[in-house]
Amino acid sequence: MDNLAETTSLSRLFALSGQAGDRRCRPVTGGARFSLRVKQASLGAAGEALGLDLTGPINRAVSSGQRTALRLGPDEWLLLLAEADAASVAASLAQRLTDGLYSLADISHRQTGIALEGAAVTDLLNGGCPLDFDLAAFPVGMATRTIFFKAEIVLWRQDTARFHMEVWRSFAPYVWSLLANVGREYAD
Amino acid sequence: MLLIPCPYCGNRPEIEFAYGGEAHVVRAADPRKEDDAAWTEFLYFRKNPRGDHAERWRHAFGCGRFFNVKRNTYTDHIEASYRIGETLP
Numbered sequence: 001m002d003n004l005a006e007t008t009s010l011s012r013l014f015a016l017s018g019q020a021g022d023r024r025c026r027p028v029t030g031g032a033r034f035s036l037r038v039k040q041a042s043l044g045a046a047g048e049a050l051g052l053d054l055t056g057p058i059n060r061a062v063s064s065g066q067r068t069a070l071r072l073g074p075d076e077w078l079l080l081l082a083e084a085d086a087a088s089v090a091a092s093l094a095q096r097l098t099d100g101l102y103s104l105a106d107i108s109h110r111q112t113g114i115a116l117e118g119a120a121v122t123d124l125l126n127g128g129c130p131l132d133f134d135l136a137a138f139p140v141g142m143a144t145r146t147i148f149f150k151a152e153i154v155l156w157r158q159d160t161a162r163f164h165m166e167v168w169r170s171f172a173p174y175v176w177s178l179l180a181n182v183g184r185e186y187a188d
Numbered sequence: 189m190l191l192i193p194c195p196y197c198g199n200r201p202e203i204e205f206a207y208g209g210e211a212h213v214v215r216a217a218d219p220r221k222e223d224d225a226a227w228t229e230f231l232y233f234r235k236n237p238r239g240d241h242a243e244r245w246r247h248a249f250g251c252g253r254f255f256n257v258k259r260n261t262y263t264d265h266i267e268a269s270y271r272i273g274e275t276l277p
């Protein structure tokens with residue numbers, strides 16, 4: 001280990017710093033993210049390790065305290081956590097899933113968050129996303145990977161008029177400026 | 189916009205999907221035993237029908253899964269979608 005340089009952990013450069021946006025959109029800084037893949041047979045144990053029920057349906061969010069798991073696929077979850085919580089999650093999963101048949105990838109720095117709130121947010125989103133945001137089709141608590149113009153995003157509906165969006169950081173300025181463009185059409 | 193029924197997510201807009209070509213094209217277990225004609229058939233020849241077609245799609249901007257769809261290539265009507273490994277309904 002002697003030949004390894006000592007490095008210090010730097011604070012993250014924020015992808016959207018200094019860029020004007022729509023007033024209903026707010027950058028969400030910080031936070032830890034993991035991509036978790038688990039087989040059906042290990043769902044119970046993984047859920048116990050995380051303190052979250054992972055057995056719920058696809059395209060739904062489950063939260064407990066500061067931890068959230070968005071079920072993006074039959075065997076894929078996006079975990080959203082406080083940064084201080086990241087190390088303990090990896091450790092408790094490793095402890096419970098002793099067969100090692102799962103994958104946990106730290107993608108904290110791959111993407112960034114955007115909070116959208118206001119009466120017109122579904123119109124704003126529909127400017128670049130073809131999903132039906134009627135509450136019957138996209139209820140509160142639903143979360144899914146989808147598309148915004150040409151960029152892959154993850155959308156989580158936290159309340160009737162409040163969404164959390166996850167964007168890959170290199171796409172974030174693109175999505176941010178398009179949200180601002182679309183937003184010009186909507187007064188409130 | 190065409191809605192494609194993902195077997196995992198339900199009806200979703202076409203733009204979220206990537207097309208994967210004809211379904212149920214089986215690769216020989218040992219390609220070395222195939223003669224040139226059979227191997228050429230596997231590599232290059234597809235049915236390309238005007239009508240019912242079993243084809244692969246991937247929910248690329250969604251659950252990420254490959255699945256199969258039975259679609260009429262003339263009317264674009266989708267009769268069924270089913271998971272990989274299941275037989276054509």
Ligand SMILES: [Zn+2]
Pocket residue numbers: 194195196197198247250251252253
């Ligand atoms: Zn899907």
